Amino acid sequence: MKRLVGLVLVLCCALVLGGFGSATLAADEMTFYVIAHAGPGDPFWAVVQRGVQDAGKALGVRAIFEGPAGYNVPEQVAMFRAAVEAKANGIATTISDARAWAEPIKEARKRGIPVIAINCKEPEELRGTIPYMAYIGMDEYEAGKMAARQLLPKLKKGARVVVAIHQAGHVGLEARAKGITEVITKEIGGKVDKLDITQDATQAIGILRSYLKANPDTAAIFTLGPLGAIPTIKMIRDDGLKGKVLMVSFDLDPTVIQAISDGICEGTVDQQQYLQGYMAVVELYLYAKYKLNPADYDTGRGFVTAETADAVASLVKQGYR
Amino acid sequence: MRIKALLGHREVGVAVALVVVYVVFMSMKKEFLSAGTLGDIVTVAAELGTVAVGVSFLMIAGEMDLSVGSNFALTGMLLAMFITRFSWNPHLAFVVVLACAAGIGALNGLVTLSARIPSFITTLGAMMFWRGVALYLTQGWPISVFADVPLLRWLGGAKVYHTFHISAVWWLIIGAVFWVTLQKTAYGNWVFATGGKRAAARALGVPDTRVKLVNFILAGVMAGLAGCLQLGRMGSMSPVWGQDLPLEAIAAAVVGGNSLTGGVGSILGAMLGAVTMASIRIGLVMVGAPAYWYMAFVGFIVVAAVALNVRLGEVISWHR
Numbered sequence: 001m002k003r004l005v006g007l008v009l010v011l012c013c014a015l016v017l018g019g020f021g022s023a024t025l026a027a028d029e030m031t032f033y034v035i036a037h038a039g040p041g042d043p044f045w046a047v048v049q050r051g052v053q054d055a056g057k058a059l060g061v062r063a064i065f066e067g068p069a070g071y072n073v074p075e076q077v078a079m080f081r082a083a084v085e086a087k088a089n090g091i092a093t094t095i096s097d098a099r100a101w102a103e104p105i106k107e108a109r110k111r112g113i114p115v116i117a118i119n120c121k122e123p124e125e126l127r128g129t130i131p132y133m134a135y136i137g138m139d140e141y142e143a144g145k146m147a148a149r150q151l152l153p154k155l156k157k158g159a160r161v162v163v164a165i166h167q168a169g170h171v172g173l174e175a176r177a178k179g180i181t182e183v184i185t186k187e188i189g190g191k192v193d194k195l196d197i198t199q200d201a202t203q204a205i206g207i208l209r210s211y212l213k214a215n216p217d218t219a220a221i222f223t224l225g226p227l228g229a230i231p232t233i234k235m236i237r238d239d240g241l242k243g244k245v246l247m248v249s250f251d252l253d254p255t256v257i258q259a260i261s262d263g264i265c266e267g268t269v270d271q272q273q274y275l276q277g278y279m280a281v282v283e284l285y286l287y288a289k290y291k292l293n294p295a296d297y298d299t300g301r302g303f304v305t306a307e308t309a310d311a312v313a314s315l316v317k318q319g320y321r
Numbered sequence: 322m323r324i325k326a327l328l329g330h331r332e333v334g335v336a337v338a339l340v341v342v343y344v345v346f347m348s349m350k351k352e353f354l355s356a357g358t359l360g361d362i363v364t365v366a367a368e369l370g371t372v373a374v375g376v377s378f379l380m381i382a383g384e385m386d387l388s389v390g391s392n393f394a395l396t397g398m399l400l401a402m403f404i405t406r407f408s409w410n411p412h413l414a415f416v417v418v419l420a421c422a423a424g425i426g427a428l429n430g431l432v433t434l435s436a437r438i439p440s441f442i443t444t445l446g447a448m449m450f451w452r453g454v455a456l457y458l459t460q461g462w463p464i465s466v467f468a469d470v471p472l473l474r475w476l477g478g479a480k481v482y483h484t485f486h487i488s489a490v491w492w493l494i495i496g497a498v499f500w501v502t503l504q505k506t507a508y509g510n511w512v513f514a515t516g517g518k519r520a521a522a523r524a525l526g527v528p529d530t531r532v533k534l535v536n537f538i539l540a541g542v543m544a545g546l547a548g549c550l551q552l553g554r555m556g557s558m559s560p561v562w563g564q565d566l567p568l569e570a571i572a573a574a575v576v577g578g579n580s581l582t583g584g585v586g587s588i589l590g591a592m593l594g595a596v597t598m599a600s601i602r603i604g605l606v607m608v609g610a611p612a613y614w615y616m617a618f619v620g621f622i623v624v625a626a627v628a629l630n631v632r633l634g635e636v637i638s639w640h641r
Binding site: 031033039062064065066067068069070071072073074075077078079081082083084085086087097098099100102103169 | 350352353355357358361365368462463465466467478484551554555556557559561562564602603604606607608609611612613616
């Protein structure tokens with residue numbers, strides 16, 4: 001029986017000691033949660049977490065980043081509900097599933113907890129069905145327009161460009177493609193083709209090569225993310241197309257940054273996710289403290305070019321980009 | 322004397338673990354002890370617990386099912402697809418997908434029993450196969466039901482009180498049915514006998530092969546039903562959800578006093594195991610600890626609760 005008691009005591013002690021020392025919370029300390037659909041095991045979200053923690057330190061509040069190990073919306077919703085029960089002063093979440101989030105966010109708002117959305121929101125046709133107060137993230141469509149505008153000075157009137165989409169049907173990628181297409185066709189009367197290059201690098205190179213053979217007047221290739229950019233960069237290198245075909249991409253990746261330094265790629269759109277974590281906490285804090293209403297914030301205004309590539313590469317290493 | 326009888330229960334380990342978890346989280350965050358939090362915990366526990374009840378029943382009969390997570394996702398996705406893409410009557414679709422879930426369980430059982438390979442292997446293969454099928458169905462995309470479907474509300478969307486979802490009610494009923502079957506019926510005795518000493522059971526006329534097959538089917542149905550409950554609650558199902566479910570269900574069963582080798586176990590224990598795990602999940606977020614600690618905590622609880630159970634078993638036998 002003594003052993004049994006000992007075991008129970010050890011169990012209790014271990015659990016209490018494992019209590020992260022956060023047991024002594026100041027009762028009046030403000031607490032904010034940022035809840036993502038994936039955790040800091042993913043380099044992208046590690047940067048968001050950094051933003052959340054830095055904002056918490058700067059404002060002197062408790063800013064907590066939570067996210068399931070892998071893409072898991074039910075688990076994310078459970079975390080959100082737990083944050084509601086913990087009477088958080090504000091919660092930011094990704095709208096990772098338009099159907100699953102409507103109910104929990106409505107409930108949280110009804111219980112008086114401010115909620116804002118970060119990183120991704122519901123598709124256009126469902127706009128307004130989820131009552132979050134503001135959206136902090138990249139506007140995919142505006143980002144597409146900006147990417148196209150970056151290239152406009154280098155394109156002739158009526159130039160032909162191709163948008164290589166590596167995941168056909170992906171709402172975000174399609175919105176990027178739409179933005180690009182609008183600017184190129186309206187502003188220089190160019191021809192835009194959308195090409196499904198799949199996620200398979202070998203296939204992608206084959207598809208792009210045959211497109212370029214059939215359309216030798218192609219002036220530029222837009223890739224919509226590293227999965228499309230990496231094979232495209234390889235093709236441009238292998239086939240000696242540097243300077244003949246221009247390229248612009250989305251999102252940061254070491255290969256893409258290298259290609260920008262090498263002059264193969266003109267630049268890449270950066271959604272600056274550090275801001276999605278940092279600004280979420282700032283806006284929620286300002287609302288909790290001064291009732292300043294949260295406002296939409298477009299973080300997708302970053303564009304990395306040859307001039308900034310080196311600086312960005314070092315910031316990526318430090319975990320800010 | 323009474324205390325000794327009480328300590329003899331297999332659920333003691335998990336009950337102690339649950340109390341410790343509650344005391345720790347409550348001392349760190351007083352809101353942990355509220356109706357709202359309890360409702361969230363029970364709602365999370367209901368889906369895991371439904372799977373854990375089926376898995377425990379199968380484990381007591383001496384077999385294992387690792388394919389429950391894939392079955393969970395596939396069944397939920399099929400239900401969503403039948404309702405949205407094929408506009409089937411939701412009730413018909415519900416019956417059909419549960420039959421599919423039963424079929425997956427039956428296939429596990431038939432392959433395991435006729436090819437005489439360990440169920441660990443059969444269901445490991447099934448886990449990968451059905452996950453692949455689920456991914457193929459929508460090419461990896463989640464599927465959502467935006468229309469207001471009464472069946473889905475009844476399965477998990479509706480709330481009975483505060484944050485308590487109706488799925489928890491179904492889970493408690495299912496648990497009660499399985500508990501009665503196991504403890505109070507001849508079939509329950511057969512299940513224990515089949516998982517315990519199979520040769521002796523067979524000599525006594527227990528249809529052990531049939532018992533195992535039936536339990537495989539039940540584990541499959543419970544996994545599929547849990548998928549439907551989650552679809553009801555969330556309105557969406559993704560082919561990648563429920564990947565940790567098999568191990569979580571086994572952990573809940575083991576914490577609750579079920580043996581990996583069969584012959585002994587408890588449905589109530591598995592249910593308390595599921596509640597313990599859900600409490601850890603919710604509690605960690607409430608105190609603001611990184612969610613990664615969930616796995617570490619569960620790992621600790623599994624070993625501690627089982628160690629406690631073994632220790633108690635020894636204490637009881639010394640005093641006899």
